[in-house]
Amino acid sequence: QLALQESGPGLVKPSEILSLTCTVSGGSISSSSYFWGWIRQTPGKGLEWLGSIYYTGTTYYNPSLKSRVTISIDASKNQFSLRLSSVTAADTAVYSCFFCSGTYYDAFDVWGQGTMVTVSS
């Protein structure tokens, strides 16, 4: 069964780059999967989709993040990554990776457990 695990620094300084990795186990990220992506949840608030990457390499990003977000796949490591630049305190959140297999239409059917990232000097 496919599982996802986020990893990365828990503390990032303002104006720097937040980088997180999602490691895929129990399956290959290179198979003809549907899409992978990232979501975040600020403390006590709701879910915010950050972006998705399809197995074709096509990416979609949250317009509100403008050009700050990048998602990429490293097939050799069976991982995909999130890069968020010019972070501020407003980017403090729990970041989770997800996978849509296409089995359940376009639902995000596999989720990582999430990792807390704090933006502070």
Place this chain on the structure above:
Amino acid sequence: QSVLTQPPSASGTPGQRVTISCSGSSSNIGSNSVNWYQQLPGTAPKFLIYNDNERPSGVPDRFSGSKSGTSASLAISGLQSVDEADYYCAAWDDSLNAWLFGGGTKLTVL
């Protein structure tokens, strides 16, 4: 502010039926499928309903989804204490080319 609008809270007593609404527009709910997610306290979200009204295996048939026009609903019948959670609707928006989530509804079982 979320583009998909949900009530911030809902409640019911054990055995009751509760409904959570999700309102959108023609570019999201009106033209794409709606998925619902359940987030139990301290855990990652789990998908509950997909393609407006379909349930994955393992989700009790007490949970059901429906959609009409630009609004969708999640109904939970035979309410149980284990159903206490946050519930989120989600849909793709054709104008924004982005996934939208509702603000979430906190369900309390009294």
